Amino acid sequence: MILELFEYLTTPCSWTARKLGYLNGQLGIKVRHRQCRQAWKEHLERTKQAIRTAVLDCSQRRKAVVLGSGLLLDVPLADLAASFDQVILVDVVHPLSVYLTTLRYRNVKLVRADVTETAVELAEAAKDPHKPLPHAEPQLFCDDPLVDYVVSVNLLSQLPYVPAYYLEKKSRPESEVDAYARDLIKSHLDYLKRLPGVVTLITDVEKLKVNRAGDVVEQFDILYGASLPEKTEEWTWEHVPLNHLSPEFAYHRHVCAVQNLKVLSTEY
Numbered sequence: 001m002i003l004e005l006f007e008y009l010t011t012p013c014s015w016t017a018r019k020l021g022y023l024n025g026q027l028g029i030k031v032r033h034r035q036c037r038q039a040w041k042e043h044l045e046r047t048k049q050a051i052r053t054a055v056l057d058c059s060q061r062r063k064a065v066v067l068g069s070g071l072l073l074d075v076p077l078a079d080l081a082a083s084f085d086q087v088i089l090v091d092v093v094h095p096l097s098v099y100l101t102t103l104r105y106r107n108v109k110l111v112r113a114d115v116t117e118t119a120v121e122l123a124e125a126a127k128d129p130h131k132p133l134p135h136a137e138p139q140l141f142c143d144d145p146l147v148d149y150v151v152s153v154n155l156l157s158q159l160p161y162v163p164a165y166y167l168e169k170k171s172r173p174e175s176e177v178d179a180y181a182r183d184l185i186k187s188h189l190d191y192l193k194r195l196p197g198v199v200t201l202i203t204d205v206e207k208l209k210v211n212r213a214g215d216v217v218e219q220f221d222i223l224y225g226a227s228l229p230e231k232t233e234e235w236t237w238e239h240v241p242l243n244h245l246s247p248e249f250a251y252h253r254h255v256c257a258v259q260n261l262k263v264l265s266t267e268y
């Protein structure tokens with residue numbers, strides 16, 4: 001508890017990210033990982049492996065960009081740093097542990113950024129219930145000719161999570177929050193297609209409620225109706241194991257990986 005408070009107070013973070021709840025969100029992921037370490041292991045390893053495989057498609061290896069690098073639980077950082085001239089880790093908040101880890105690498109750089117590029121406008125709009133919510137049109141790295149690889153790593157479904165919670169606290173109508181969430185997801189998918197280099201998308205797409213017998217009893221779309229380009233791999237992430245929240249139900253995530261999104265994508 002004291003350590004978490006220390007981390008909350010000392011983690012470098014913009015005022016907007018702190019206010020909207022991104023820092024709290026990330027501290028929450030750290031706690032859940034500690035509690036569910038064994039259950040998450042396979043998902044994290046499969047994510048790393050999907051990235052290693054995707055990198056094989058890169059004919060040049062100058063700059064790699066990791067969107068949603070977070071705690072680096074699912075990022076094969078040592079492999080990326082060995083393969084590329086430069087690795088750029090992008091997150092709205094980089095945890096203290098990541099500042100320390102990256103000191104070991106001379107070619108790894110941290111970029112603290114909101115990849116939707118709407119957070120500042122959102123915080124402003126949330127003050128006035130009559131102000132429209134922003135539209136996302138991210139540009140970060142789109143014009144960087146040195147970028148040979150980009151991965152959006154377990155980020156897509158998280159994009160609306162913190163803002164939607166914040167807007168609900170501000171009593172924004174559900175229909176407006178849902179429209180904003182849909183826009184964030186769609187804009188991120190469009191953004192990935194505009195980025196240079198080989199682009200990989202790894203994301204959970206559904207939340208599954210699973211009974212003690214292992215049957216899926218309910219499914220929830222967590223991408224607000226968006227469909228993905230053709231996936232190259234899929235797996236189940238034991239996100240909340242049995243007996244963690246309930247003795248009756250576990251909650252799993254259906255995860256998809258699209259190895260080289262621009263090659264496979266037609267219209268979606």
Ligand SMILES: C[S@@+](CC[C@H](N)C(=O)[O-])C[C@H]1O[C@@H](n2cnc3c(N)ncnc32)[C@H](O)[C@@H]1O
Nearest residue numbers: 068069070071072073074091092114115116154
């Ligand atoms: C589920 S975690 C992804 C797992 C992460 N790769 C790890 O190993 O911890 C989602 C990450 O996305 C980041 N994130 C959420 N919204 C973001 C945004 N708008 N811009 C940049 N990063 C964001 C969070 O801070 C968090 O670190």
